[in-house]
Amino acid sequence: MKIEARFRINRGDFRLDVDLNLPGQGVTAILGPSGSGKTTLLRAIAGLEHYPGGKLKVGGLCWQEGKNFVPPHQRPLAYVFQEASLFAHLNVHRNLEYGLKRVPKADHKVSLAQAISLLGIEHLLERKPETLSGGERQRVAIARALAVSPQLLMMDEPLASLDIKLKQEILPYIEMLHQKLDIPVIYVSHSPDEVARLADYLVLLEAGRVVATGPIHEILTRLDLPLASDSEAAAIVEAFVSGHDETYHLTHLDFAGGQITVTRNTLPLGSPARLRLGARDVSLTLEHQSRTSILNIFRATVDGITEQGNAQVIVRLLAGGVPILSRITRKSADELGLKMGKPVFAQVKSVALLT
Amino acid sequence: MLTEADLSAIVVTLKLATLTTLILLLLGTPLAWWMSRTRWRFKFLLEAVIALPLVLPPTVLGFYLLVALGPKGPVGALMETLGARPLAFTFTGLVIGSVIYSMPFVVQPLQDAFTAVGRRPLEVAATLRASPLDRFFTIAIPLALPGFFTASVLGFAHTIGEFGVVLMIGGNIPGETQVLSIAIYDHVEAMEYAHAHWLSGVLLLLSFFMLLAVYALNHRFRVLRP
Numbered sequence: 380m381k382i383e384a385r386f387r388i389n390r391g392d393f394r395l396d397v398d399l400n401l402p403g404q405g406v407t408a409i410l411g412p413s414g415s416g417k418t419t420l421l422r423a424i425a426g427l428e429h430y431p432g433g434k435l436k437v438g439g440l441c442w443q444e445g446k447n448f449v450p451p452h453q454r455p456l457a458y459v460f461q462e463a464s465l466f467a468h469l470n471v472h473r474n475l476e477y478g479l480k481r482v483p484k485a486d487h488k489v490s491l492a493q494a495i496s497l498l499g500i501e502h503l504l505e506r507k508p509e510t511l512s513g514g515e516r517q518r519v520a521i522a523r524a525l526a527v528s529p530q531l532l533m534m535d536e537p538l539a540s541l542d543i544k545l546k547q548e549i550l551p552y553i554e555m556l557h558q559k560l561d562i563p564v565i566y567v568s569h570s571p572d573e574v575a576r577l578a579d580y581l582v583l584l585e586a587g588r589v590v591a592t593g594p595i596h597e598i599l600t601r602l603d604l605p606l607a608s609d610s611e612a613a614a615i616v617e618a619f620v621s622g623h624d625e626t627y628h629l630t631h632l633d634f635a636g637g638q639i640t641v642t643r644n645t646l647p648l649g650s651p652a653r654l655r656l657g658a659r660d661v662s663l664t665l666e667h668q669s670r671t672s673i674l675n676i677f678r679a680t681v682d683g684i685t686e687q688g689n690a691q692v693i694v695r696l697l698a699g700g701v702p703i704l705s706r707i708t709r710k711s712a713d714e715l716g717l718k719m720g721k722p723v724f725a726q727v728k729s730v731a732l733l734t
Numbered sequence: 735m736l737t738e739a740d741l742s743a744i745v746v747t748l749k750l751a752t753l754t755t756l757i758l759l760l761l762g763t764p765l766a767w768w769m770s771r772t773r774w775r776f777k778f779l780l781e782a783v784i785a786l787p788l789v790l791p792p793t794v795l796g797f798y799l800l801v802a803l804g805p806k807g808p809v810g811a812l813m814e815t816l817g818a819r820p821l822a823f824t825f826t827g828l829v830i831g832s833v834i835y836s837m838p839f840v841v842q843p844l845q846d847a848f849t850a851v852g853r854r855p856l857e858v859a860a861t862l863r864a865s866p867l868d869r870f871f872t873i874a875i876p877l878a879l880p881g882f883f884t885a886s887v888l889g890f891a892h893t894i895g896e897f898g899v900v901l902m903i904g905g906n907i908p909g910e911t912q913v914l915s916i917a918i919y920d921h922v923e924a925m926e927y928a929h930a931h932w933l934s935g936v937l938l939l940l941s942f943f944m945l946l947a948v949y950a951l952n953h954r955f956r957v958l959r960p
Contacts (some may be wrong), residue, residue, distance in 0.1 A: 427857050452868075457863035464854050468876040477872075478862030527862055724910040 380404065380438035380563065382531070386423050388416075388430050388587075395419050395587040401580065403438055403531075406557050407563045407573040408595070411584035417567040420584070421535050424565065425458050437531060455486070457524035459534040463516035465508035471519050472504040478527035488528040489560060497559060498522040498552055514545035518552060525560070532556070532564045538573060546573075553577060554734070571606060575599065575615055575655055576733045600702035602685040602695050607704055612658040613691065614703045615733075618623060620646045629674075637696025639676030641730050655731040658704035664724045665715055675727040679703060681717050685725035696725055742909045743917035744936065750825070750913060751893040754832040758889050759838040760880070761833070766844035767874065770794055785838045792835065796902025799831050803903060807920055828904040828911055832893045840889040847881020848874060887948045891941050 380403025388395040397418040401407050409417045422428045424435060426442065426449060435443040438686035442449045457478070458568055465474050477492055495501055498518040508516060516539055524532060537553070538546045554577060557564055567576050572593070574581065579599040582592040583606075591604055596615045599606050606612060618639060619693040624696035639654060646652060667676060686692050692712045694705045703725060715723070736744075765784075768779060787795060803821040804810045810820040821827035851874055859869040875882070897915040904911035906920070914937055921930040 425861060427860065452863050452865050456861065458858070460748075460854065462854070464858045465871060466855060466877075476860070477864075481863035481868075523862070543789065577940075648951070 385434040385435040403563045405579035407580040408566045408578035409582045415584040416587040438449045457528040457529035459537045461536045463520040494522040494525040514548045534566045579580045602683045614656045618653045636701045653733040658706040661705035662726045673726045679725045681721045746912040751890045752895045755889045762840040770848035792898025796899040800903045823905040831899045835899050836889045836892045839892045840885040843881045843885040847878035851877045887944045891944045
């Protein structure tokens with residue numbers, strides 16, 4: 380499956396001009412500041428807004444081209460809005476059933492029971508929407524969307540209206556979706572943090588134009604893009620659990636560039652895990668330091684350097700082909716004689732497990 | 735106590751109000767829906783026309799209706815060429831007059847209710863495979879239900895209270911076009927204050943209890959709103 384979308388929208392004060400080719404699998408995040416056109420693009424893809432002249436093909440099917448416009452209720456998608464928007468006159472169970480009842484039996488791939496248990500809302504079924512908390516409402520809205528067994532799930536900042544605590548409550552459910560269900564997701568967000576946790580593929584949008592598209596680990600570490608210069612800049616590394624150390628209560632994870640050790644977790648051996656390596660937590664040495672408290676050291680080569688302000692540089696490294704960022708002072712970079720292709724050792728002070 | 739003529743005036747009145755309300759709900763629902771959705775530039779023109787009976791003296795409306803419906807008016811002439819009786823001084827004429835006269839009392843609450851529903855629930859329903867008609871019946875109408883209740887009661891109550899329009903186009907035919915408000919006027923003219931008291935009392939209580947129901951139920955409905 381593949382998604383081809385071309386839209387030219389001119390609404391006077393706002394323009395959107397995109398020509399996208401998105402993978403029809405995993406989570407594709409559309410990232411950009413507010414007003415960059417993320418929601419407009421998503422609504423155009425869903426058909427909630429009809430912009431003449433647009434062209435949209437999803438998995439070989441034409442949803443829009445020329446005079447042909449498939450109305451939203453005939454597109455096999457589901458949409459989670461920023462606010463849960465549950466139907467106030469129906470209880471949770473009947474909200475969940477609303478879409479399900481309108482999908483032919485032959486197309487049922489996600490059962491109601493599965494949607495309910497994935498989002499952990501068994502205990503809410505008889506409740507009225509107004510009696511639910513914000514987080515519960517959004518979970519019901521996500522389950523309601525899943526229950527139509529969509530071929531494409533669209534989420535428009537589903538966490539934006541929730542506070543930090545509720546975000547942490549819901550994020551794991553969203554992460555679980557694309558692992559448990561094989562449904563491609565288009566996820567709109569303005570938060571690089573959320574995207575780092577969820578996305579496989581990234582579209583950077585700014586002022587209605589696509590700045591960059593590509594796999595998340597590429598885009599996050601590209602020195603010509605603003606994300607790498609952010610104070611929270613980080614690289615994403617996909618690894619898998621290779622062992623647990625019971626004595627010291629640690630877990631080892633392997634990736635193409637070596638091994639990373641984190642505090643013991645409950646992931647089973649062999650299971651995939653996503654790691655976040657913050658640029659400011661990665662330091663560089665020319666020789667392998669053996670007498671150090673840092674556990675995570677691996678070989679890498681310098682793949683690019685860009686200055687950040689007067690005192691600091693961001694170094695892009697490749698460790699076994701996997702891009703990693705390191706933020707060090709310009710002085711250190713000069714003293715180490717860093718240049719393209721130079722082999723170094725990357726020392727990682729702290730690693731966050733995102734899975 | 736109530737005479738037989740009084741009772742038949744009550745029956746005519748209730749019949750007129752019920753019929754008018756039903757017709758107005760049938761006509762007013764699609765009209766109000768359309769007005770709550772459309773981005774048409776000249777919507778305000780239509781809104782002004784519908785609201786006209788709110789400010790127009792009923793006798794003026796009644797006069798124009800009489801001219802239109804009478805044998806020499808455009809509608810009346812058309813009826814005559816079709817071999818039908820002119821509508822002036824008939825119950826049908828009365829219904830037509832009442833529908834126009836009570837229109838804003840039904841259309842405005844419905845339009846407000848549909849507007850309050852907003853676009854979002856309907857968009858959600860669209861992404862859940864509901865067709866436009868499906869969305870209208872399963873989302874818009876249930877969410878606008880308090881508005882339907884208000885519209886029905888106001889349309890009904892307002893029709894019961896009309897006087898000027900009825901006087902102009904309905905005349906005063908007992909059992910056919912004589913409604914409560916006219917009967918009361920007749921009693922007062924004839925100095926039969928006791929009869930006028932009885933009928934006025936019926937009208938007062940009826941109106942009061944209907945409004946009581948609107949306010950009580952609207953309060954309950956509001957709790958249901960998100």
